[in-house]
Amino acid sequence: MIQLKISNSTATHKSFNNDLPPLLKKFVHLQSLNPDAVDLLLKMHALKKTFAKGKIIYEQDNINKDCFIVTHGWAYRYTDLYDGGRQVISYYLPGDIINPFASAIPKSNYSVAAITNLRVSICKPEYLMQLFATQPKLGLLYTALLSCGDASMAEQIVRIGRRSAYQRVTHLLLELYYRLKLVGYTENSTFYLPVTQSLLADTLGLSVVHMNRTLYKLRLANLIKIRSHKIDLINIEKLMEIAEYKCNYLEQLKNMFEHEEILA
Amino acid sequence: MIQLKISNSTATHKSFNNDLPPLLKKFVHLQSLNPDAVDLLLKMHALKKTFAKGKIIYEQDNINKDCFIVTHGWAYRYTDLYDGGRQVISYYLPGDIINPFASAIPKSNYSVAAITNLRVSICKPEYLMQLFATQPKLGLLYTALLSCGDASMAEQIVRIGRRSAYQRVTHLLLELYYRLKLVGYTENSTFYLPVTQSLLADTLGLSVVHMNRTLYKLRLANLIKIRSHKIDLINIEKLMEIAEYKCNYLEQLKNMFEHEEILA
DNA sequence: CGGATCTTTGACTACGTTCAATTATTGTGG
DNA sequence: CCACAATAATTGAACGTAGTCAAAGATCCG
16 A cells, blocks of 8 residues: 655545555655645545546547546547548556646647546646646646656657657557556556557557557567457567667656655 | 737836747737736746757757747757657747746757757746746646647647658648748748758658658649748648648637637 | 457558669858 | 858659558457
8 A cells, every 4th residue: 555655744635545546656756745735636636537438538629628637547639530540649547637738728629538447537727726826846746747748749759750660569568568657557567458459550650450460570579468458568678679768758757756856 | 010918017118019029929919918927928038048050959868947938940859769860849930938848857858959040038947937826827828838839749640640741741831831820920821941851851750752752742733832941832722621731729829819718 | 149349361552761863052161 | 252062952763661452260248
């Protein structure tokens, strides 16, 4: 059981410690959250909503000022194209924030759908305003999370812009692995990968056929193993070499919390 | 001469009205900025820096807590790959913010270089903190700008993920056109396009050769005209149709300021 | 158990790459 | 202001990665 240490806090809420939302797992190394900050974080998690697997969460042009914090399951952001094609822009894993800019730009340009059954906390814009206005530390943490989203998209651009299919697949698998690891959803080198090859193809700008053949090659090279959506990255070292993968931005997030650089 | 209307403001700074920074051009429809907000915006523009064409501004792994607001010229964010390749992630045009998350994650994951001679205002993290803490309206504006950056990257992902070379080039040209238009850097259907075909190729995940042939096809179809880096989008309607281009996120930014939705 | 969805495989095609060489443009120093 | 070097644009030809079409298995789920 993870215990969040809260300096001179009277607000040791039961729900907080017993069922730590994944977003807060990222914050767990922070030693100096004050009671007000904790209260605010809890408020941001007070309102829950669930979506069934496959359901659309936001549709393009929908208007919604709330953002969602994923507490369980996977979702993805995407665009449908006129020719029937689809491009996946990013994945939302536990602890990620869906539509973090909703308070300022309430009309979403992209759709978001649930990959698995999904549970989210609804975060009202007031809480975010309050967060930035009264909790500078949390403001920086929120900004760091935004920065991660930004970096993740930048990685996606590099992947599909300048890498071969073989590298793209490898790189994406590694990114998912390390992101899940950060919130405790991996087991050694394995994790649950609840996506179809069709979705992966639409993520990496490949055809399903080629996606399948590329995964086959990775299996053949004894680098990965997949059975019933459980994937094992057998040789992570080698995979990282193939994909030129660096976990830059995730490392930075970890360091930020561990060394509390930002609190200086 | 654009005049920024400032409600009951005593702070009608000369430099502010006479040489309006492009970032503020985006805000120009806002009727109700208070003097403190104006002062803060000016402070964010007080410290200037210039970079010569081609010079590197941030290099990967550099540490810098300041962000830069572009006031003149173009820059781009990119990654170099081991094989000598390069992927451009995004462009920074006048009014754009370079490294907007620097305050939280000071180590940059990507490099930024100047395309033209570049002038920027250096924005210290304190000002951003102050902005969010004391000027909720500006905080939302800043968030809206971040949202634009996010949307722009999402568009880039869709472009290179699921569009043909012909569409990619068209789509990028349109995006640059509309972004420049927002800050007054277009003239009818023309604008200055200070990039090499090699840079465009590295933006769109194409080879230089194919980039060249694609531009040729667009010229042949009488859709664009280029001479000495001045480009004319002869038939914007048609180009938008080809690229499936929608200026979604830019429209929203404009609407935001015009209707002041966010100030309700 | 049966329909739907997903995965896998084969054969053929094509969009874009690579290599190589030529022409044009730009920038700089004499 | 011209000469020359460097950079950028253009064109040709051959090749290859990934796409398309099609059909057969496998798996999931009610």
